[in-house]
Amino acid sequence: MKILKHYKNPYVEQSTLPIILIVLFVLLSEKNFLLFHSIVEIFAVIISFSLALIALGTVKISEGSYFTYIGISYGFVGVINIFHILTYKGINLLASDPNISTQLWIFQRYFEVASLLISFYFIDKKVNYKRLIAIDTIIVSFFIKIILNTDIFPECYIDGQGLTVFKIYSEYIICILFAYIIYLYYKDGGKHIKYNYVFLIYSMVFKIAGEYIFTLYIGVYDSLNTTAHLLNFISFCFLYKALFKSTITDPFSTVFKNLRDKAEELEKSNEEILKAKEKLEAEYERYKKVLNFxxxxxxxxxxxxxxxxxxxxxxxxxxxxxxxxxxxxxxxxxxxxxxxxxxxxxxxxxxxxxxxxxxxxxxxxxxxxxxxxxxxxxxxxxxxxxxxxxxITDRKKAEEMRNIIAQKKKEEELNNEFFSNVSHELKTPINVIYTALQLENRYIDTLGTENIKKYNKIIKQNCLRLIKLVNNLIDITKIESGFFQPKLKVKNIVSIIEDITLSIVSYAQYKNINIIFDTDSEEVYVKCDEDLMERIMLNLLSNAVKYGKQGGVINIRIYNPKENFVTISIKDDGIGIPENMISKVFERFEKVDSSLSRNNEGSGIGLSIVKSLVEIQNGNIAIKSKVNEGTEFLLTFHEEEDKDITIMVNMERYTYEKNMIEKADIEFSDIYA
CATH class of the missing domain: 3.30.450.20 (PAS domain)
Incomplete structure (x- = not known):
């Protein structure tokens, strides 16, 4: 079964009411022209005021000022038309002369066509509607007053004779101007006035036709006058259609169309966003899996x-x-x-x-x-x-284990080296002592006193060497366990160092070494343990003699490197220390030459003890050395202001010097003359 669809024609619907009104107006004009004229003109006034209200109501949303200007101007056209109605022949509310009504009509036409021409100026410009209303009010009020109260305005209608020449030619001029307006609309082609210019052209065509017919009637109630008024009504309908469509229908249609377009765009964008979101979520899950992996x-x-x-x-x-x-x-x-x-x-x-x-x-x-x-x-x-x-917990544990293993290995190496050194250091003097005693026992009856003294001296020196080794072992054990406590007193360090230096001169003479003692001041006081300072200096001096050159020089100097500090320098010109061994000389059991066939004896713990003894007295020890140029040890202590003024008596001095010689003998016991 075929279904027929009925399509409505919008133009037919929109023109139905005007056609019905025109038919009614024609019928009414035949019965009562005055009523017809009044109703037709009132409709024109209503349309004019509607246009003005629409224009004022859409000032802010209107794209341009063209239709705003026309709407406001037609509001004043409606005002003039009211005066035309009130002065029309038969109404006679403001005047009884039909000329006045015709004059108002001509003024209305001139004002209308002038407004339409001026409106083109505001196609691309904004109009100050308040100023426009003020200017139009002044103009309209001025001409209405002139027409009603004076004879200045030219006559347009003479009762019994008809239209005047001024009225007829004015209508022709107005027709020409309306035709020119049509030309302007056609020239614009809808670029600025858009598609509604067609309705404006229709309005102008009907106005021209009406104006021309208005030049032909003689009597006020002629049928030509009726036709002209109907054409004028139709022109107002087209004008209303154009302005209403431009300021109300088209903008809102455009708005709704734009909204629909935007809604479609948003819907498409939303779909794209949803797809992008799904894609991003999928990408996120993939990356999340990768990151978790x-x-x-x-x-x-x-x-x-x-x-x-x-x-x-x-x-x-x-x-x-x-x-x-x-x-x-x-x-x-x-x-x-x-x-x-x-x-x-x-x-x-x-x-x-x-x-x-x-x-x-x-x-x-x-x-x-x-x-x-x-x-x-x-x-x-x-x-x-x-x-x-x-x-890196496992790596840390592995590193710790490696460090422990390395430490254990180092300790084992130190122990092995220690036992090797100690056994060598113990066996050598014991063998010497034993050999000397055997010789004495074998040749005791034949040996002279000098030979016995010689062997006894060898026995004594090696016994002192054993004492030195035992003392070092005891001291290093005390230092490690924390039981080694210095007895610190403020002493003249210059006097102590000088006495120690003098005590070893005889040992230096064995190698023809010259000892030079120098000081910047005769009295320099530091807080120290005198016994420990003797141990330190004797150890360093024994090394200087031991490793010094035959016929060389040992320089001992005391000076102030900076305020409140004193430095003791022990410098020799001996064999020196290789650069790679300088950082190790203070380590326990470390020796430059650790072989059993070395030229000089030593356990390898002397400098380690020296460093510990310096530091427990709040001092510092440093070393400078070059191979075959010599070695310099630098001891630095804080200088004190308080002074120990203790003076030794002769007996104490004798005991002190004797003890110093014994200590020197012990310290130099591994140097054989």
């Missing part, structure tokens, strides 16, 4: 807050995959001692850039060592840090 923990930090972490990161700090670190402070999972370095990273410290740092993470009951690498990201939307966290 990585063997390293990943944290993203923004403004010191954690905004993302993968499953491995949760595992590192002992959390379940269902637990959450989001929005927690990055500092909350890092040990306190590492907060400062972490703060430097978050402040973009250039020194830490592209470096891997070691931290300790903690959360509740679990902690672990980690290595952190980071990447700073700064884009237009946000800036953040990406941290890659690697668990």
């Amino acid at each position: 990585l063997p390293e923990g990943i944290i993203i930090v923004k403004d010191e807050k954690i905004v993302y972490c993968n499953c491995k990161m949760l595992e590192l700090i002992g959390l379940n995959p269902t637990d959450n670190l989001i929005d927690k402070s990055i500092y909350s999972i890092v040990e306190q001692e590492f907060h400062e370095s972490l703060k430097l990273i978050l402040n973009n410290d250039e020194e830490l850039k592209d470096k891997s740092l070691e931290y300790k993470l903690k959360l509740m009951h679990k902690s672990c060592d980690v290595e952190i690498s980071y990447l700073y990201m700064d884009d237009k939307e946000m800036s953040y840090y990406v941290f890659a966290v690697r668990d």
Whole structure:
């Protein structure tokens, strides 16, 4: 079955009411022309006022000022038309002369056509509607007053004779001007006035036709006058249609069309956004799987807050995959001692850039060592840090085990070297003593006194050597256990060093070594243990003699390197120390020549004890040396202002010097003359 659809023609619907009104007006004109004239003109007035109200109501939303200007002007056309109605022949409310009504009609036509011409000026310009209303009010009021109260305005109608020449030619001029307006509309072609210019042209055509017919009637109630008024009514209908469509229908249609277009665009955009969202979510899940697959923990930090972490990161700090670190402070999972370095990273410290740092993470009951690498990201939307966290707990444990093994190995090597040195140092003097005693026993009857003294001297020297070794072992044990306590007193260090230097002159003479003692001041006081200073100086001087050149020089100097400090320099011109061994000479059992066939004897613990004895007196020891040029030891102590004015009596001085010689004998016991 075929269904027929009925389509409505909008032009037919819109023209129905005007046609009905025209038919009614024609019928009414035949019955009562005066009533017909009044109703037709009232309709024209209503349309004029409607146009004015529409124009004023759409000033803010109107795209241009063209139709605003026309609407306001037609409001004043309606005002003039009211006066025309009230002065029309038969109404006679304001005047009884039909000429006045005709004059008002001509003035209305001139005002209308002038307004239409001026309106083209405002196609691309804004009109000040308040100023326009004021100007039109002045003009209309002025001419109405002239027409009603004076004879200045030219006559347009003479009762019994008809229209005047002025009226007829005015209508022709008005027709020409309306025709020119049609030309202007046609020339514009809808560029500025858009599609409604067609209705304006129709309106102007009917106005021209009406104006021409208005030049033909003789009597006020002629049929030609009726026709002209109907044509004028039709022109007003087209004008209303044009203005209403331009200011109300078209803008809102455009708005609704734009809204529909925007709605369609938004719908399409929404669909695209949904697709993009789905794609992003899929990408996010893929990247999330990749990040969770990585063997390293990943944290993203923004403004010191954690905004993302993968499953491995949760595992590192002992959390379940269902637990959450989001929005927690990055500092909350890092040990306190590492907060400062972490703060430097978050402040973009250039020194830490592209470096891997070691931290300790903690959360509740679990902690672990980690290595952190980071990447700073700064884009237009946000800036953040990406941290890659690697668990190095096992590596740390392995390093600790390696360090322990290395330490144990070193200790074993030290022990082996110690026992080797001690056995050598013990066996050598014992063998010498034993050999000397055997010789004495074998040749005791034949040996003279001098030979016995010689062998006894050898026995004594080696006994002293054993005493020195035992003393060193005891002292190093005391120092390690913390039982070695110095007896610090303020002493004149110059006097102490000078006495020690004098006590070893005889040993230096064995190698023709010249000893030079020099001081910047005769009295320099430091807080020290005198016995320990003797041990220190005797050890350093014995090394200077032992490793000094035959016929060389040993310089001992006391001076002030800077205020409140004193330095003791012991410098020889001997064999020196290789550069790679300088940092090791103060280590226990370390010797430049550790072979059993070495030229000079020694256990390798003397300088280690010297360093310890200097430091427990709040001093400092340093070394300078070059191979074949010599070695210099520098002892630095804080200078004191308080002075010990103790003076030794002769007996005490004798005992002190005797003890000094005995100590020197012990310290120099491994140097054989």
